[in-house]
Amino acid sequence: MKLRSAxxxxxxxxxxxxxxxxxxxxxxxxxHVMDMGGQRWAQFYFIENPGMAWGMELGGNWGKLxxxxxxxxxxxxxxxxxxRIVKQGYSKGFIVCAALIYAGALGNxxxxxxxxxxFEESTYTHIAKAFPAGGGYGGFLHGKVVDMLYFPMIENAHFPDWLPILGGKEFTFFSPIFNIADASISVGVLTLLLFQKRFLHKREVEVNEDTAQPQISSEEAQQMI
Incomplete structure (x- = not known):
């Protein structure tokens, strides 16, 4: 796979x-919450995440920096x-996964x-404008990641009572709010975990084929001498 494809x-x-x-x-x-195509289980839900993917945070301005x-x-x-992996001829699947993970990290x-x-600060009553005359809500390296994809496919469900700690508690599946960059990272990582043997095995075969040396018989060797 060529670098331009990645x-x-x-x-x-x-x-x-x-x-x-x-x-x-x-x-x-x-x-703001808005259904996608009238489907309750698929929504746009606008929040901003000052921390890591899937809503995890590292507190304070220093943590953000x-x-x-x-x-x-x-x-x-x-x-x-x-x-490096493109130049070394890794398998197409491995490179695609690496590109997805890289793209997600770059997006966030x-x-x-x-x-x-x-951007201006977004509030519950104010829609932010881009490139405001008075400047944005934060400085360089202090922006918030925009999240909006929400898929509450199962709502108001309860864990079984016999389950330790979580028994009887309410939950929503799928509850995280994320963005395309988060999804790209997740798809890349999960695909690597599921198909790592295939990707790495293919790479090992390619390396063995490239480094294999031709074999000659003892008779051919004597004739050459």
């Missing part, structure tokens, strides 16, 4: 991810690693680095 995958994910985030951020107030710098370091390493990094500077 770059095309990354670019596609980034464009879709950022376009959806811009639309949500500039079209709805914070906390550290997290953004970590994302930046991860994307920098990912750039080098992606070029863009939010963390720049959204604080280019």
């Amino acid at each position: 770059i095309s995958i990354i670019a596609l994910v980034i464009v879709i991810d950022q376009a959806l985030k811009f639309w949500i951020k500039t079209s709805f107030p914070y906390g 550290i997290l953004t710098l970590f994302r930046l370091a991860a994307v920098t390493f990912g750039s080098w690693y992606l070029v 990094l863009i939010d963390s680095m720049f959204y604080g500077m280019i």
Whole structure:
């Protein structure tokens, strides 16, 4: 698989991810919920995440700064690693998964680095504008990640009473609110876990074929001498 194919995958994910985030951020107030195609189990639910994927946080401004710098370091390493595995001829499936993970990390990094500077603060009553005259809600590296995809396929359900700790408690499946970048990372990681043997086995076979040396018989060797 060529590097430009991997770059095309990354670019596609980034464009879709950022376009959806811009639309949500500039079209709805914070906390707005809207069904997708009239389906209750599939919704747009606008929230902003100051921390990691799936709503996890690393508290305070310093925690936010550290997290953004970590994302930046991860994307920098990912750039080098992606070029490396393409040059070394890894399997197409492995490269696609790596590209999806890289694209997701880059998509959320863009939010963390720049959204604080280019957007107003979103509130429950105010729809934010992009590139406001008075500046954004935060500085460089202090942006919040925009999340909006919510799929509450099972609501108001309860765990069985006999289940330890969780027994009888209410739950919603699927409860996390995420974005395209989060989904890209998850798809890449899960696919790698499910098919790692196939991807790595294919790579080992390719390496063995490339490094295999031709065998000659003893008679051919004597004739050569």
